[in-house]
Amino acid sequence: MDIYPKSIFDKVIEIINPNKSLIIIAYIIIIILSKFIPKRNDNINNYNNKFVREIEKSFREYNKVSINEIEKKIYNNNFIFNNEYANIKSIVNIGFTLDANYILQTMMTVSSIMASQKNTTKIRFHFGVTKNFSYIHMLKLYGLKNRINNLTEFNFYYLKESMEKMKNFHPKGEACPGKFELPQLLPDNVKRLLIFDAGDVLILRDLSELYNYNMQNYWVLGPPEPRCITFVSRLNLTKYINIGSILLNVDEFKRNHFWDLYTKNRDIKKGGQPDQTLFNLLVPDDKKNYFPFRFGIPSILSNDENSDKLKFIDFKFPNWLNSSLSNLLPEKPKSEKEILAQTYNPLFIHQFNEKWAKGRGLSIYRYLSKYFINLAGIKEELCKSEPGYCL
Numbered sequence: 001m002d003i004y005p006k007s008i009f010d011k012v013i014e015i016i017n018p019n020k021s022l023i024i025i026a027y028i029i030i031i032i033l034s035k036f037i038p039k040r041n042d043n044i045n046n047y048n049n050k051f052v053r054e055i056e057k058s059f060r061e062y063n064k065v066s067i068n069e070i071e072k073k074i075y076n077n078n079f080i081f082n083n084e085y086a087n088i089k090s091i092v093n094i095g096f097t098l099d100a101n102y103i104l105q106t107m108m109t110v111s112s113i114m115a116s117q118k119n120t121t122k123i124r125f126h127f128g129v130t131k132n133f134s135y136i137h138m139l140k141l142y143g144l145k146n147r148i149n150n151l152t153e154f155n156f157y158y159l160k161e162s163m164e165k166m167k168n169f170h171p172k173g174e175a176c177p178g179k180f181e182l183p184q185l186l187p188d189n190v191k192r193l194l195i196f197d198a199g200d201v202l203i204l205r206d207l208s209e210l211y212n213y214n215m216q217n218y219w220v221l222g223p224p225e226p227r228c229i230t231f232v233s234r235l236n237l238t239k240y241i242n243i244g245s246i247l248l249n250v251d252e253f254k255r256n257h258f259w260d261l262y263t264k265n266r267d268i269k270k271g272g273q274p275d276q277t278l279f280n281l282l283v284p285d286d287k288k289n290y291f292p293f294r295f296g297i298p299s300i301l302s303n304d305e306n307s308d309k310l311k312f313i314d315f316k317f318p319n320w321l322n323s324s325l326s327n328l329l330p331e332k333p334k335s336e337k338e339i340l341a342q343t344y345n346p347l348f349i350h351q352f353n354e355k356w357a358k359g360r361g362l363s364i365y366r367y368l369s370k371y372f373i374n375l376a377g378i379k380e381e382l383c384k385s386e387p388g389y390c391l
Contacts (some may be wrong), residue, residue, distance in 0.1 A: 105199025
């Protein structure tokens, strides 16, 4: 007699109680499915470990030579090294903090850095990222290495404390205050760090001179904030730095436990951008200073859509030259013409004064941004989400 699957099943049912059989079958199905369904894990530490493993995997793939090996090759004549690294004269450490929402804008600014450095400058990027920054976003940044400048290194750090202690501090997310957590996450061989905003800053020249500028005993150097001349006096400060482009003394920030101080004082509300104002309140005036105009300033200039003629923007504040601010600048300009001469060929442009991403603001900035957007290969994505970048 032929035995069909159904009859075999019937025999099994006779041997096993139907209720038990259903339980056993369900249990077997659950075990099988569990092998294919990824386990959800909301624990930050476990997520961090997974993230680190992904980074290490990509580091092995993209960074064939570690930065320590490169430094040895530069300073130790006993090493025989590849021609790719033979002419390095300066290593520049650059920091960004970001989440998934600003990945394309960051790629534009990073592209401007990679494209504008001399072939003797080694770039080390340090990215502090929040939890929604994924492995895919990391690979997007890595893609710029082979596309634009292979003489780069990428390092990623998880901004755990920013997400835990600075939640709801800034309307744009935890990545904004995270730029002050980043220094304490860096290895001991990183003594200085240039930190840039993404999306409204473009780098136009080699960064070595700015990076190696004499910081004396200051913790931080940066450009003055032109919109805050009167605001600064209300805060009882003599200096107020725009944090969109700053040079940090990493050792001093670590030694003085600045990040702990920052998180403990998060509830101080004094107006302005919360991360920027709190930073300026907590760094003593004698520990911060402005760097020279020749490097660049947040845009106090504008130009017409179809003209190269530059003019000053009226912030409805006292003129720079009539304020106490002008006496604190390393280069003391005596006229608007002199300021123009010193800022005409800046190292960077920080176009913060207008909603330029919606099609307004400094037209020369929009022309340059188009170039770097194309260079990064992100025109289609960025122009779809932010049409003003592509006008």
